[in-house]
Amino acid sequence: xxxxxxxxxxxxxxxxxxxxxxxxxxxxxxxxxxxxxxxxxxxxxxxxxxxxxxxxxxxxxxxxxxxxxxxxxxxxxxxxxxxxxxxxxxxxxxxxxxxxxxxxxxxxxxxxxxxxxxxxxxxxxxxxxxxxxxxxxxxxxxxxxxxxxxxxxxxxxxxxxxxxxxxxxxxxxxxxxxxxxxxxxxxxxxxxxxxxxxxxxxxxxxxxxxxxxxxxxxxxxxxxxxxxxxxxxxxxxxxxxxxxxxxxxxxxxxxxxxxxxxxxxxxxxxxxxxxxxxxxxxxxxxxxxxxxxxxxxxxxxxxxxxxxxxxxxxxxxxxxxxxxxxxxxxxxxxxxx
Amino acid sequence: xxxxxxxxxxxxxxxxxxxxxxxxxxxxxxxxxxxxxxxxxxxxxxxxxxxxxxxxxxxxxxxxxxxxxxxxxxxxxxxxxxxxxxxxxxxxxxxxxxxxxxxxxxxxxxxxxxxxxxxxxxxxxxxxxxxxxxxxxxxxxxxxxxxxxxxxxxxxxxxxxxxxxxxxxxxxxxxxxxxxxxxxxxxxxxxxxxxxxxxx
Amino acid sequence: xxxxxxxxxxxxxxxxxxxxxxxxxxxxxxxxxxxxxxxxxxxxxxxxxxxxxxxxxxxxxxxxxxxxxxxxxxxxxxxxxxxxxxxxxxxxxxxxxxxxxxxxxxxxxxxxxxxxxxxxxxxxxxxxxxxxxxxxxxxxxxxxxxxxxxxxxxxxxxxxxxxxxxxxxxxxxxxxxxxxxxxxxxxxxxxxxxxxxxxxxxxxxxxxxxxxxxxxxxxxxxxxxxxxxxxxxxxxxxxxxxxxxxxxxxxxxxxxxxxxxxxxxxxxxxxxxxxxxxxxxxxxxxxxxxxxxxxxxxxxxxxxxxxxxxxxxxxxxxxxxxxxxxxxxxxxxxxxxxxxxxxxxxxxxxxxxxxxxxxxxxxxxxxxxxxxxxxxxxxxxxxxxxxxxxxxxxxxxx
Numbered sequence: 006x007x008x009x010x011x012x013x014x015x016x017x018x019x020x021x022x023x024x025x026x027x028x029x030x031x032x033x034x035x036x037x038x039x040x041x042x043x044x045x046x047x048x049x050x051x052x053x054x055x056x057x058x059x060x061x062x063x064x065x066x067x068x069x070x071x072x073x074x075x076x077x078x079x080x081x082x083x084x085x086x087x088x089x090x091x092x093x094x095x096x097x098x099x100x101x102x103x104x105x106x107x108x109x110x111x112x113x114x115x116x117x118x119x120x121x122x123x124x125x126x127x128x129x130x131x132x133x134x135x136x137x138x139x140x141x142x143x144x145x146x147x148x149x150x151x152x153x154x155x156x157x158x159x160x161x162x163x164x165x166x167x168x169x170x171x172x173x174x175x176x177x178x179x180x181x182x183x184x185x186x187x188x189x190x191x192x193x194x195x196x197x198x199x200x201x202x203x204x205x206x207x208x209x210x211x212x213x214x215x216x217x218x219x220x221x222x223x224x225x226x227x228x229x230x231x232x233x234x235x236x237x238x239x240x241x242x243x244x245x246x247x248x249x250x251x252x253x254x255x256x257x258x259x260x261x262x263x264x265x266x267x268x269x270x271x272x273x274x275x276x277x278x279x280x281x282x283x284x285x286x287x288x289x290x291x292x293x294x295x296x297x298x299x300x301x302x303x304x305x306x307x308x309x310x311x312x313x314x315x316x317x318x319x320x321x322x323x324x325x326x327x328x329x330x331x332x333x334x335x336x337x338x339x340x341x342x
Numbered sequence: 343x344x345x346x347x348x349x350x351x352x353x354x355x356x357x358x359x360x361x362x363x364x365x366x367x368x369x370x371x372x373x374x375x376x377x378x379x380x381x382x383x384x385x386x387x388x389x390x391x392x393x394x395x396x397x398x399x400x401x402x403x404x405x406x407x408x409x410x411x412x413x414x415x416x417x418x419x420x421x422x423x424x425x426x427x428x429x430x431x432x433x434x435x436x437x438x439x440x441x442x443x444x445x446x447x448x449x450x451x452x453x454x455x456x457x458x459x460x461x462x463x464x465x466x467x468x469x470x471x472x473x474x475x476x477x478x479x480x481x482x483x484x485x486x487x488x489x490x491x492x493x494x495x496x497x498x499x500x501x502x503x504x505x506x507x508x509x510x511x512x513x514x515x516x517x518x519x520x521x522x523x524x525x526x527x528x529x530x531x532x533x534x535x536x537x538x539x540x541x542x
Numbered sequence: 543x544x545x546x547x548x549x550x551x552x553x554x555x556x557x558x559x560x561x562x563x564x565x566x567x568x569x570x571x572x573x574x575x576x577x578x579x580x581x582x583x584x585x586x587x588x589x590x591x592x593x594x595x596x597x598x599x600x601x602x603x604x605x606x607x608x609x610x611x612x613x614x615x616x617x618x619x620x621x622x623x624x625x626x627x628x629x630x631x632x633x634x635x636x637x638x639x640x641x642x643x644x645x646x647x648x649x650x651x652x653x654x655x656x657x658x659x660x661x662x663x664x665x666x667x668x669x670x671x672x673x674x675x676x677x678x679x680x681x682x683x684x685x686x687x688x689x690x691x692x693x694x695x696x697x698x699x700x701x702x703x704x705x706x707x708x709x710x711x712x713x714x715x716x717x718x719x720x721x722x723x724x725x726x727x728x729x730x731x732x733x734x735x736x737x738x739x740x741x742x743x744x745x746x747x748x749x750x751x752x753x754x755x756x757x758x759x760x761x762x763x764x765x766x767x768x769x770x771x772x773x774x775x776x777x778x779x780x781x782x783x784x785x786x787x788x789x790x791x792x793x794x795x796x797x798x799x800x801x802x803x804x805x806x807x808x809x810x811x812x813x814x815x816x817x818x819x820x821x822x823x824x825x826x827x828x829x830x831x832x833x834x835x836x837x838x839x840x841x842x843x844x845x846x847x848x849x850x851x852x853x854x855x856x857x858x859x860x861x862x863x864x865x866x867x868x869x870x871x872x873x874x875x876x877x878x879x880x881x882x883x884x885x886x887x888x889x890x891x892x893x894x895x896x897x898x899x900x901x902x903x904x905x906x907x908x909x910x911x912x913x914x915x916x917x918x919x920x921x922x923x924x925x926x927x928x929x930x931x932x933x934x935x936x937x938x939x940x
Contacts, residue, residue, distance in 0.1 A: 043689070043690035044690055045690060141571075144593075307685070307767075309684040309685035310922075311772065312920065312923070373872065373873075376872060402902040404887075406897075407898075414611070415897070416891070436807070460788075462910055464910060465907075466910075486603075487602065497608065498611055504611060
């Protein structure tokens, strides 16, 4: 097929068939799960009994709102910021393997690409906070910059340990490595969560919660202090882009966590070469994504938020040394065994 | 049971007498279970300093405007001497309280501040100052607490009448932006203006 | 209509604004009067250096309604209808000290049944006010779920209060000489004496059971939570001598270690017959203030249960003349409001209208400690401390 046609098809599939439904599903899940945790019902009107059309209704509502740019805002930067956040999140979907042959583009540098692209969102958030012309947004943006940079490092280091254990940076390769590495010489294959990367999984999950700026790490937004932080001045379609970016990011990061630590599209017991894995694989991955998303949603509605200095202490004094120790341990294991 | 109306005054009288001894005054009363000790104006600070050891809880400070002619409400029964009576209420940890009161002449309503003795007197004195026009000597910041900075007059004085909105416009008018197409700030009575416009 | 500035002009405008601010290390941040966490229209002009607050100046008065001036032109019955709006979260408790002050001036004592009803409703109001605190305080720290649990049980208590008084927030149920005795005003209903609604006592016992359950739930969800403790333990410590000097009262004072509760000392309601404890904190930090209020809810349910068992039969209001004329005198009565110590100093010069009413509101004094305690705190701690003081702007501004 023509290369450029293929690119267009892939982009449409990734954005339209993977990211959008995934984000909408997780948004709906958050509405309903949070409601039941709070002994409420949640949406029950839009779309019939279960309110499944609520995210769509919200999206349409936002789209028809007035396009505001505050007078004191730096208009060009203000308009650009949501795109940067959204694009950096969507770009992660390119490398997620949904099946043995179902990756938009399985780069050899998959992990490297992932980490580089996901840190672009920091720039978008900082732009949003600064350009709004609002002191609360500025503070939110600065907090976000400090937090996102601080938590990049544990994430990178946790992923390095996985790369060391798998021997490859490509995500498809990491899944294959989990499917083929024999445990103690026997024909048992287990995902990395169980074969030595438990600490890494915990570090990666914590760091991705911080990257997504979800409670307990939502200081940049901190609704009760900063009135939505860097998002204060955004409304309408621009806010939708941030909103979608947050949930798309949640799906993306949980998919990455599932791929790196839980085996991705593969389950222990299934043969990774079988033909049906191109059909079963996506289902397996989506289930894992939904389970991890449920965990993230649960955390959000149970815990209060950490203060900024407590956040930074957690990252610099605890997560980074632990992840370094994780790398050393993994490397030793790899050499010895 | 609650204290019957006959027991309460006896206990209050004991408290009033004790505090009168502490502050060194013999003008005390305990009507209606309310211990009250009068001190002279120049003994105000000393009285509080002495009472502080026995009653460390600073409850409130305010004033009463005594005058025979009033612009609002009913005048007092009988002739009263025209003055400000500044009252402060202190409490102790055994459940007693005492009111310390002093009289100020209206043309010389100055009293030294209690801020150095009781930190909590800060806001109470600001309120009394803006409501009655009493000046507290030595107060760090005697600006308006409740009222806007441009407010004229001292509301809680008996000579300050309660006016309806038509006589004195609400000072908040200037903050309201006019609707698009209007020439200036909206009038205070938006509903009336709208109704007039609708009826015509 | 949106006005769009020329992009280059806008860029330079914001450029200019930001570069001036970036040059100086101190930024003046205006928190409020419209803000999610200020409990009303409180404005804090904060000078901040990054995340650290150097100084805070509270600006109040946005809700000043002039109660004390208004009390000089209203009759005693009319004032009773107004004052439950001072601290609107604990509506019933605001009325009690005032009517008792007037009763003392007139030399009337309310009948026992009326006093017990006052006590029960006051304690239920205390439960309702503290449950509202339980719901809003974790929300300010970022935990959205205790909000729903606490408010769900509060509804039961509010239903009961509404069943008796007719109002959830503004009950207007106290009368000079007792509580509202008849089914209402007007010649047709005046002769009908309507006591408490049927099923009130059973409903109250059930509601108290539910409130106890939710206290246990909140204990598990909030008090035991590591993150909550990290945000509140050691934050905003008020030493007891400072608390006393500033007039801080109620749960805030008790959290600082001073075991002083007016219910044990002021004999205006029949607390002497009822067994209850006073929870006292140790350090005076935000965590202690939270836990003291949680324990107070439990003690309040205990009080209500005992009062409901003991309440005697009898009339609901003593004999008072139809037109109230209060003899000359001055009386100060204070009570333990959920927010702290609330008192009314009533100066009467005979007649139907008081000469002066001074209202001592708890939140005014609780708030006055803010400039001292917020200096040098971080902004998230600012929110945590303000929330833990549990003030209501109606109480502050009167």
